[in-house]
Amino acid sequence: MADKTIILKGRLIDGNGGTPIENSAVIIEGNKIKTVCPASECPEIPGAIIYESENGSILPGLIDSHVHMSWCGAKAIEWITSTPQMAMAYALKDLATVRKSGYTSVRDMGSDAIFFKEPAKAGLIDIPRIFGAGKILTQIGGHGDAYQKLSLEASMHTYSPAVIVNGVDEVRRACRVNARNGADFIKIMTTGGVFSLGDTAAPHSHFSQDEIRAAVEEAENMGTYVAAHAQANRGIRMALKNGVKSIEHGFYLDDECVEIMVKNDCYLVPTLSIMHTSKTYFENKEGVLEYLKEKTNAAYEAHYKSLELARKAGVKIAMGCDFLSDPEFGCSYDKSTMEFERMKYAGFTPLEIITMATKRGAELMLASDKLGTVEEGKIADVIYVKGNPAEDILLMCNEQNVGLVLQDGRVVKDIL
Ligand SMILES: [Zn+2]
Structure with a gap:
């Protein structure tokens, strides 16, 4: 389990299907999402590792x-x-x-x-x-x-x-x-x-x-x-x-x-x-x-x-x-990730597709109380995407656009 505090700053696409929230902050402590708030209200936390990039998006794993x-x-x-x-x-x-x-x-x-x-x-x-x-x-x-x-x-x-x-x-x-x-x-x-x-x-x-x-x-x-x-x-x-x-x-x-x-x-x-x-x-x-x-x-x-x-x-x-x-x-x-492209072809919106690939999956894993959305109290399975998949879902089809992957609060991929 990670013990450092990690802060992600960017556009929040939380998996629930609602409008993305620009300039958000997600504070991760240990393996949990502790706080989700506007970046302007994010506290200074000594020793915290901060990830942010221009036009970056925070999504559930x-x-x-x-x-x-x-x-x-x-x-x-x-x-x-x-x-x-x-x-x-x-x-x-x-x-x-x-x-x-x-x-x-x-x-x-x-x-x-x-x-x-x-x-x-x-x-x-x-x-x-x-x-x-x-x-x-x-x-x-x-x-x-x-x-x-x-x-x-x-x-x-x-x-x-x-x-x-x-x-x-x-x-x-x-x-x-x-x-x-x-x-x-x-x-x-x-x-x-x-x-x-x-x-x-x-x-x-x-x-x-x-x-x-x-x-x-x-x-x-x-x-x-x-x-x-x-x-x-x-x-x-x-x-x-x-x-x-x-x-x-x-x-x-x-x-x-x-x-x-x-x-x-x-x-x-x-x-x-x-x-x-x-x-x-x-x-x-x-x-x-x-x-x-x-x-x-x-x-x-x-x-x-x-x-x-x-x-x-x-x-x-x-x-x-x-x-x-x-x-x-x-x-x-x-x-x-071809399924993102296929779902687009089938006529689903980017936000619908993201919900299918996150929240719905967690429901099928009987784990919707712990996984599938970026919300306070959930396990920190979170990814950081370069760009805005809510506008262009095909970004998800290139792994180079997935800059950061956190699983259980641990960084398991970092090419940001
Ligand atoms: Zn099969």
């Missing part, structure tokens, strides 16, 4: 609400031929990379990254905060049964970010194993995916309602919630009707879905970036199977319509890139 740290590439064959050691090495590299862009927390949507929480707490490694799902629950032949050229028996025994479960008892067991390993929430897959052989837009969905409800009950017993990888309409609806709190991707929402989401205070994490990189990759790559291109293009269009429907209905939206650590595919974590 960013939260990527959909990552897969410890994932070794975009192709299913890479998932199943990897080793835990290789996956961990990827994770450490990627965690360091995202923090340079200002991410002080990540919501890990399925991997072994939860095992980093203890070493981080013990001071052995210095990484962004992790709020993680552990192993993703998938059904036989589901999106997490990733490489279906293998026999089921082999698929169940490969190293994978997912666990294949069948029936209520196995769902409960997998949830409890995740809880035992320190998972913060449960992730299930209630539809196929763009890369899997089942059709994303098809009316089928994965897991019975009993299985979904069992996961929800187990999650609630852990004091947390279930997030669902859900792309096709029926799988989204089944998830929502059975108590799932966050829909990841959500390509084919309809009026009924968004109505339930608003009523039950559910979240949408659209993950536009992974779809954008997929589309770009498939368009430019020779020999890609036609069905993959068609499915990606259809889903790409539907995705933005779905997001617009959610936006109009007032669904809470958080931001995540869903990258898979693969430079060739275009989804390496040095590009994780």
